[in-house]
Amino acid sequence: MSNPERFQNLVDGQYRTSSTGRWLATANPFTGAEWAEVPQCGAEDAALAIEAAHRAFSSGPWPKLSATSRGKLLRRLGDLIARDAEKLAAIEVRDNGKLYAEMLGQLRYLPEWFYYFGGLADKIEGGVLPSDKPQIFSYTKREPLGVVVAITPWNSPLMLLTWKLAPALAAGNTVVIKPSEFTSCSTLALMALVKEAGFPDGVVNTVTGFGHEVGPILVSHPLVAKVAFTGGDATGAAVYAQAAKHIKHVTLELGGKSPNIVFADANIEHAVKGAISGIFAASGQTCIAGSRLLVQRSVYQEVSEKVVDLARTAKLGDPMLESTQVGPITTQPQRDKVLQYIDVAREGGAECLLGGKRPEAAELANGWFVEPTIFGDVNNQMRIAREEVFGPVLSIIPFDDEDEAISIANDTPYGLAAGIWTSDIRRAFRVTDQVRAGTVWVNTYRAVSFMAPFGGYKQSGIGRENGQVAIEDYLQTKSVWVNLAEDVPNPFVLR
Ligand code: TXE
Numbered sequence: 001m002s003n004p005e006r007f008q009n010l011v012d013g014q015y016r017t018s019s020t021g022r023w024l025a026t027a028n029p030f031t032g033a034e035w036a037e038v039p040q041c042g043a044e045d046a047a048l049a050i051e052a053a054h055r056a057f058s059s060g061p062w063p064k065l066s067a068t069s070r071g072k073l074l075r076r077l078g079d080l081i082a083r084d085a086e087k088l089a090a091i092e093v094r095d096n097g098k099l100y101a102e103m104l105g106q107l108r109y110l111p112e113w114f115y116y117f118g119g120l121a122d123k124i125e126g127g128v129l130p131s132d133k134p135q136i137f138s139y140t141k142r143e144p145l146g147v148v149v150a151i152t153p154w155n156s157p158l159m160l161l162t163w164k165l166a167p168a169l170a171a172g173n174t175v176v177i178k179p180s181e182f183t184s185c186s187t188l189a190l191m192a193l194v195k196e197a198g199f200p201d202g203v204v205n206t207v208t209g210f211g212h213e214v215g216p217i218l219v220s221h222p223l224v225a226k227v228a229f230t231g232g233d234a235t236g237a238a239v240y241a242q243a244a245k246h247i248k249h250v251t252l253e254l255g256g257k258s259p260n261i262v263f264a265d266a267n268i269e270h271a272v273k274g275a276i277s278g279i280f281a282a283s284g285q286t287c288i289a290g291s292r293l294l295v296q297r298s299v300y301q302e303v304s305e306k307v308v309d310l311a312r313t314a315k316l317g318d319p320m321l322e323s324t325q326v327g328p329i330t331t332q333p334q335r336d337k338v339l340q341y342i343d344v345a346r347e348g349g350a351e352c353l354l355g356g357k358r359p360e361a362a363e364l365a366n367g368w369f370v371e372p373t374i375f376g377d378v379n380n381q382m383r384i385a386r387e388e389v390f391g392p393v394l395s396i397i398p399f400d401d402e403d404e405a406i407s408i409a410n411d412t413p414y415g416l417a418a419g420i421w422t423s424d425i426r427r428a429f430r431v432t433d434q435v436r437a438g439t440v441w442v443n444t445y446r447a448v449s450f451m452a453p454f455g456g457y458k459q460s461g462i463g464r465e466n467g468q469v470a471i472e473d474y475l476q477t478k479s480v481w482v483n484l485a486e487d488v489p490n491p492f493v494l495r
Helices: 043-058 067-083 085-096 100-109 111-123 157-170 185-197 211-220 233-245 268-279 297-312 332-347 402-410 425-434 468-474
Strands: 009-011 014-016 023-027 034-039 136-144 147-151 174-178 204-206 224-230 249-253 259-262 292-296 351-354 373-376 393-399 417-421 439-442 475-483
Touching: 009 043, 009 185, 034 085, 034 185, 043 147, 043 174, 043 204, 043 211, 067 085, 067 111, 067 157, 067 185, 085 100, 085 157, 085 185, 100 111, 100 157, 111 157, 111 468, 147 157, 147 211, 157 174, 157 185, 157 224, 157 468, 174 211, 185 204, 211 224, 211 233, 224 233, 224 468, 233 249, 259 268, 259 402, 268 292, 268 297, 268 393, 268 417, 292 297, 292 402, 297 351, 297 373, 297 393, 332 351, 332 393, 393 402, 402 425, 417 425, 425 439, 468 475
Parallel strands: 147 174, 147 224, 174 204, 224 249, 259 292, 259 417, 292 393, 373 393, 417 439
Antiparallel strands: 009 014, 009 204, 023 034, 136 475, 351 373
């Protein structure tokens, strides 16, 4: 690699490489070429970051700041992200290959999280409790947890970090971030803005490196109060088990196998676009991918053909170009996993209606591309319908009536999201009530907001990000009892 750009960690307000002296190369998914390096941290680096975060939580300016001042810092960080949105989006694209148009949109939207949670910082209220004891005044305080470890994946590094960072800081915690080894650069670039915004040293720290090396050290460290994780379900389960041994607070967001359900009474043109945006946007690398398209049998042929026709027109190419509609897969191992699942689908008997391989165009040869791929007549028991692929692979599953649609939709260990396409308002409400998913979209798909709680039912996760409820997962409650009586009652019995 000729002159790679080097990014450093932020620990205790200082830029640091790593105690190992090693660097980790990161590649551009469109060219396959390594373009940057980040420190390959080890145990010592992880411990330093956590100790810094713990010091910043326990002493110094951060715990003394008023909640209003904390909120102002968050809003300042939001302003700086808005100012540098284009620069950060370009780093994201180089590192993870998603479309510049999508990343720029995300980066321009992310400040809203810092404004929203910055505004919430001084509205975290306890309560005055009624008391059944004479002359006792009692109230609750809402307090931060302590050091939060935020572990993030490679598909939307800054967005998924923001969903953790904004509420964690608004609540008064300090944070150690462990970005994915594949896409650490944008997180490290963000640290310059954390410094510029004026957060005290040690309030936000980063540790880069391999998840299996530094992850367990961070998760099990005695000074860590909470782990907020987004990633795959196997890693999530390991993180959960390890955190349990040390009784840490945990929130998990673990992806899904979301049903996108098209009823015969739907506006078919809209539903077809919804199906495409559910699976081919971001090359299917989203936890909310509508990877199971459930279509009522009477419109099955029409919908399948229209989805295939529209997907066929998708322009694959350089993710930096405005004309590109589908970019590469972020990592080579993930590209290989997607291709393996295409084999799994074929072997399972699904009919390939489109794609099913790497594209042949010479200009795409170096990138980790997979053609938009559609399988028809999929049975919900096939592996392709049960396991998360995390790529541009759609399974179309026919159903006969509403009951069957609901039963197929819920026949999955996951429960992150679902889409319903119908013109019947009563059906929309009926099905919404019965689908076991943390987010349900009616006649739309893949919409998120800082205001709307987001998280999984079943094995898609624990806890909620976004919306006012998100801050609850970064707080704990203290009950305070004040005795206003002149005397102290019998000390040998429970009061
Ligand atoms: O994720 P990992 P991977 C799914 C998707 C994908 C699969 C595997 O199906 O194919 O997960 O992706 C850190 N202790 N999703 O392997 O391993 C790691 O460094 C602590 C869905 O890339 O879950 C990274 O920072 N941390 C998902 C983070 O965990 C560990 C988004 C996520 O990586 C660790 C991405 C350990 N032992 C993939 N091992 C979604 N929910 O959107 C790794 N990590």
